[in-house]
Amino acid sequence: MKxxxxxxxxxxELQAGSLGVLAKAGRLGGEVAGVVLGKGARAAAAQAGGTxxxxxxxxxxxxxxQPRVDALAQLVREQGFDTLLFAASVLSADVAAGLAAxxxxxLNWDLVDLVEQDxxxxxxxxxxxxxxxxxxxxTSEPRLALIRSGTFDAEExxxxxxVEELDVSFEDFSTRARMLEQAHEESSGPSIxxxxxxxxxxxGLGAPDKFTxxxxxxxxxxxxxxxxxxxxxxxxxxxxxxxxxxGKTVSPKLYVACGISGAIQHxxxxxxxxxxxxxxxxxxxxxFEFADLGVVGDLHAIVPKLTELVRERRGS
Amino acid sequence: xxxxxxxYPPPWRASDAIAAPSDPxxxxxxxxxxxxxxxxAGLACAIxxxxxxxxxxxxxxxxxxxxxxxxxxxxxxGSHLLSGAVVNPRALQRLFRGRKRLDELPxxxxxxxxxxxxxxxxxxxxxxxxxxxxxxxxxxxxxxQLARWLAEEAxxxxxxxxxETAAEKLLVADGRVRGVRTGDRGRGRNxxxxxxFEPGSDVVxxxxxxxxxxxxxxxxxxxxxxxxxxxxxQVWALGVKEVWRVAKPLDRVIHTMGWPxxxxxxxxxxxxxxxxxxxxxxxxxxxVVGLDYRDAELSVHDLLQELKTHxxxxxxxxxxxxxxxxxxxxxxxxFVSLAKRLHAPGLLIAGDGAGFVNVPxxxxxxxxxxxxxxxxxxxxxxxQRGTTPSTPGALQxxxxxxRASWVWQDLKRxxxxxxxxxxxFWLGGALAGAMTATRGAFPPGNAHTHRDAEQPLFRTDRxxxxxxxxxxxxxxxxxxxxxxxxxxxxxxxxxIRIERRVPVPLAEMWVxxxxxxxxxxxxxxxxxxxxxxxxxxxxxxxxAITAKGGRLTPPEGGSxxxxxxx
Numbered sequence: 001m002k003x004x005x006x007x008x009x010x011x012x013e014l015q016a017g018s019l020g021v022l023a024k025a026g027r028l029g030g031e032v033a034g035v036v037l038g039k040g041a042r043a044a045a046a047q048a049g050g051t052x053x054x055x056x057x058x059x060x061x062x063x064x065x066q067p068r069v070d071a072l073a074q075l076v077r078e079q080g081f082d083t084l085l086f087a088a089s090v091l092s093a094d095v096a097a098g099l100a101a102x103x104x105x106x107l108n109w110d111l112v113d114l115v116e117q118d119x120x121x122x123x124x125x126x127x128x129x130x131x132x133x134x135x136x137x138x139t140s141e142p143r144l145a146l147i148r149s150g151t152f153d154a155e156e157x158x159x160x161x162x163v164e165e166l167d168v169s170f171e172d173f174s175t176r177a178r179m180l181e182q183a184h185e186e187s188s189g190p191s192i193x194x195x196x197x198x199x200x201x202x203x204g205l206g207a208p209d210k211f212t213x214x215x216x217x218x219x220x221x222x223x224x225x226x227x228x229x230x231x232x233x234x235x236x237x238x239x240x241x242x243x244x245x246x247g248k249t250v251s252p253k254l255y256v257a258c259g260i261s262g263a264i265q266h267x268x269x270x271x272x273x274x275x276x277x278x279x280x281x282x283x284x285x286x287x288f289e290f291a292d293l294g295v296v297g298d299l300h301a302i303v304p305k306l307t308e309l310v311r312e313r314r315g316s
Numbered sequence: 317x318x319x320x321x322x323x324y325p326p327p328w329r330a331s332d333a334i335a336a337p338s339d340p341x342x343x344x345x346x347x348x349x350x351x352x353x354x355x356x357a358g359l360a361c362a363i364x365x366x367x368x369x370x371x372x373x374x375x376x377x378x379x380x381x382x383x384x385x386x387x388x389x390x391x392x393x394g395s396h397l398l399s400g401a402v403v404n405p406r407a408l409q410r411l412f413r414g415r416k417r418l419d420e421l422p423x424x425x426x427x428x429x430x431x432x433x434x435x436x437x438x439x440x441x442x443x444x445x446x447x448x449x450x451x452x453x454x455x456x457x458x459x460x461q462l463a464r465w466l467a468e469e470a471x472x473x474x475x476x477x478x479x480e481t482a483a484e485k486l487l488v489a490d491g492r493v494r495g496v497r498t499g500d501r502g503r504g505r506n507x508x509x510x511x512x513f514e515p516g517s518d519v520v521x522x523x524x525x526x527x528x529x530x531x532x533x534x535x536x537x538x539x540x541x542x543x544x545x546x547x548x549x550q551v552w553a554l555g556v557k558e559v560w561r562v563a564k565p566l567d568r569v570i571h572t573m574g575w576p577x578x579x580x581x582x583x584x585x586x587x588x589x590x591x592x593x594x595x596x597x598x599x600x601x602x603x604v605v606g607l608d609y610r611d612a613e614l615s616v617h618d619l620l621q622e623l624k625t626h627x628x629x630x631x632x633x634x635x636x637x638x639x640x641x642x643x644x645x646x647x648x649x650x651f652v653s654l655a656k657r658l659h660a661p662g663l664l665i666a667g668d669g670a671g672f673v674n675v676p677x678x679x680x681x682x683x684x685x686x687x688x689x690x691x692x693x694x695x696x697x698x699x700q701r702g703t704t705p706s707t708p709g710a711l712q713x714x715x716x717x718x719r720a721s722w723v724w725q726d727l728k729r730x731x732x733x734x735x736x737x738x739x740x741f742w743l744g745g746a747l748a749g750a751m752t753a754t755r756g757a758f759p760p761g762n763a764h765t766h767r768d769a770e771q772p773l774f775r776t777d778r779x780x781x782x783x784x785x786x787x788x789x790x791x792x793x794x795x796x797x798x799x800x801x802x803x804x805x806x807x808x809x810x811x812i813r814i815e816r817r818v819p820v821p822l823a824e825m826w827v828x829x830x831x832x833x834x835x836x837x838x839x840x841x842x843x844x845x846x847x848x849x850x851x852x853x854x855x856x857x858x859x860a861i862t863a864k865g866g867r868l869t870p871p872e873g874g875s876x877x878x879x880x881x882x
Contacts, residue, residue: 128801128880155861165535178329227853228546229806229853230851232806233806233851233853234849239806239807242806245798245803246804246805246806247806248805263798264793264794264798265797286787289787
């Protein structure tokens, strides 16, 4: 097996998800290399180990997929890679799909594991709302796979990266698209996907202004704020904080659920949290069936006290 | 004065769903025959057209690059389809005559034995199977699976199927139907254009076939626009069903009447339940109740939960696991509510949307397939003759062929049965028996239907009896919605039109009625009225709200349930 891992970087900083996939590729064995493209690629490549192909060609400056498809297709042609792995992101999904079309290759997506079974590479893909795992394979080479974000942890790079410069020849049609504008959402505190602690609020808060209780506790714990669909729907909190089936999937070390009943639609977005603490006045709320610590009581009294205690302990 | 839903009409008019083509001519999508809805009617139509055009390349040539296209609002064909279902194979056999054997159709098994039970709270009494309900020779199927199979056949026959595409407006110009406009995608909650906004497009066709099924969005608008509505208003029932994996196979199809519904005429609770085997290790069971009910506390979702606590039913599910859940309305008006005409210039209407359901037999899929097939033949005949299908009368052949068919005969014979049950279970049952014995001759004439939304509401304390969800046998609505596969984007415009401020009993009726927890009581105003809060992304597009005083419109294509085995 000769594997190439697409390493995504933002401003020269390699993404943890890509490094996780690189570590996984190393464990699968065979020859493994990475590829970093665009401005800052050389600096980023140093953060990985092993062979890393780089190109800082101006055509690769904007995060657009087609020029990257050119680079990867060329690597497959010239170096004979038979397996290409991507950590799923908006850009890498575009690149993987474009590459699959270019090479007429099979692409499996949303994988949460890769194993070798009877000499064959087999991907594991959750289906039916993550209730079962499906084994997926490829009928031809090269094999393309998109790995669900956050699946594999990054590992310390073993040794220095061996950087190989890549001279990409671009197709005419690949450079037609132009990036007009890039916008970043500014947020203070950790984003909810990366946060180790999340304090989330539901309808049990009673009113939109009561979200300050949740925000205060999150701040004291150094965590992020989450919300249920019901309160986002009601306009109490912005959509980017929504956790659940139609929001974000999170797995913090600590999840504090305030006034959240724990409907299945919410549960599927946070059930893999390390420790789940639930505060709810309804003792029959489904959340108590899967919380590690359940507090039946009035969150309006409990949460401010808790915040105060956390602040005292932390001496802030 | 008792509250009636019809006193609080939704902010919606049929004209909202009708427009003239607006895209420049070179941006329109041009197809030959456009079918709206990849259900049994629409797909049968597409398959038959494929068969006819294969024999007739000259006509096919004239229809352009895409002779037949099928629009489907669900994620894929079958995503929004739900039925019992015990299927009479007759229409499918006609459609595939000489091409498929009966054992090649995607059925889950023939009906070997059947029981009709009258239930009381604890007892179950077997009663003779009414002749209309005899199912010998029929087959159990999942309509969702059947549609996926039919869609493959339709594609093989040359049809282009466009899933995740809602037909939002009927395009009409000079009194003739020109096609449909598809819905926009990527709009935010207040209608604003999001980053991934894609506008809809005009899809123009020589003939447009509406096969939208129950509560068809454009069908409703077309019936009104062209004056096609039947003599009597259409009425509906709401069916809620579950699919279970079970420990031991069920050896028969079961229908029940009686408990947990009440038989008194004043309640107007017409309906019953079904339990069908789906192969060796699955069963499906459901509860169907006419939407002319009056009790604001009636919830078909919760009646189904209650039904499962009956010893006779619980025994079947023991040791099993609920796999899937869904809900859908059924047009129940029958013969008297059928569209007066099934065509307009450039337009044909087939299947449930036109009202082709036989309530006493609990069947409509075979009528959908048959009327879809006849629509294809009429469209082809007009195109082949070289007549312009959009001239008035060019598609009259469709009405003629439906009226001459067994579908028409069947429905005429049972035309008064559903209405008889408005007089209570026992008298209704006796009258239905007399109608069967005389093949519909007694009583002479037609019994009339009354709009579901015109039934005055009252309240009993039945909600107290609904079982508390235990997460094993009985479930809450949100858990149910989850098992419909619904993961609709939350931040899209609300597709449900209702009067938001209504009297409390009406708001409560909507809250209970909706099996998917779309409606909740909001703020009270101190004058007996309340604001209704709406969570449109829970909606499984069953259509009950349209029957009971609101209006369901199609959300962004690809939204709603993703049924697999319903």
